[in-house]
Amino acid sequence: MLTIQNLHKAYQTHTVLDQVSLELPQGQVLAVLGRSGCGKTTLLKALAGLLTLDAGSINWAGESMDAVPSREREMVYLFQEPLLFPHLSVFENLAYGLRVRKEAEAQVQQKVVQMLQELELQEHAQKKPSHLSGGQRQRVAFGRAIIFLPRVLLLDEPFASLDAQSRASMQRLFLRLARKYNITALFVTHEVKEALLVGDRFAYMAAGKLQVYTSKDAFIADPQTGVRDELAFWSALEQQTTYQP
């Protein structure tokens, strides 16, 4: 269980995280919806240990993560851009986390080959990232992050730069692998549909404050999330299309 209590972060007089608290059971995905500049990235970077907090605590399975450096937290932050290592092949990019952990070569080979199959990238194993499409690069970045089964995956609008088709494909892939590997994740997005699709639990972030909902219905019912407006828009559009002569 990931437990966050009263996280606070401010830059001079501007508060970016304001008493943020949440609990996330293992194997669940928390979809965090919010507009640009609401503090979502700061929250994820703080969890990954890439930012120092002014106050608050982060615990995993009862163990405090506050003093644990980012490389030992096992909480992988996935940037909006894939950030693959350009000098390494797809195979070596996927193997990176395993090599860092000094896993035996046979294990590395077996896990990477399996991950390549999961990502449907077998024929691209020896290619450099520059020879892949945007969607393929994002798949490699995702595979590289989950291959060593981290405690928590922190996804910062990971599919935002993809076209609609690749995005839908990535969402399906994420859901399939999240279930298969029992991934605990915070999935930040500004897209209502994506949040509803990937989340087991739901939260809304605005001006540094995080509102966690007890259910999907409660998330949809809250007018500030904008879910109802979006549903109403699509419903109206559907009716228009149906009754057109």
Add this chain to the structure above:
Amino acid sequence: MLRRILTAILITAILLPFLFFGVLSVGQAWFYPSILPQRFTLSNWQELLVGQSELQLSLLLSLLLGMGVAILATLAGFVISKEIARAKYKNRWLLLAYWPFVLSPVVLAILVQRFFLLTGMSGEVIGVLLGQFILAFPFAVIFFQSFWTYEILQMEQQSQTLGASAVYTLQQVLLPLAKPLLLICFFQTFLISWFEYGLTQFIGLGKIKTLTILVFKYVNEANIFHAALASLLLMLPPALLLWLNKKFVFRGI
């Protein structure tokens, strides 16, 4: 056709000084209006290769200073440039790095002369090395700013969250990515040291005779055969580095 002519002119322009100094370096007794020297001898070259001549010592000294300055400036520039790229007031620090070039090396030498006198480093190899480093280091800092982009810094953070230590990230990610730039910076800073005259003369008090200093000395003495040999030696390493640059560093770019 035009391209071939231009290439031929370019190659001639590069090779002609080598040929000219090469002929002069093996010459002896050259009097007006003869086109070529009266006699040819390898004694100047023997002097360089055998025994401890002034020319041989200054060649070794120049190589030592060039390598020392290039290694120190490249390593320090790489590290400090990263800190500047991450700093809050990045532009202020960068402005400071431009300072030696705005002042000009000789004016800089006059300004720092007192420091070198007080520390007893004037007229010493270490003093000249430090003086040349004052020029090469800011160059390296400015040079590496193009490497430390936001994307590279994010990549470093990505490596950290994947579990890599700072050393592992440096070895497996940053150094392989920076390798071409590290080599170019090494070559450039070596050349800064190799051709440096004003600051070397001022801090070295004329006692530290690098190859560049020696060329000027021979020219002043009207010792054209030694001056030609020293000039030839002065031109060889940059030519070699340019060739290596073209062959290995820019390969695939």
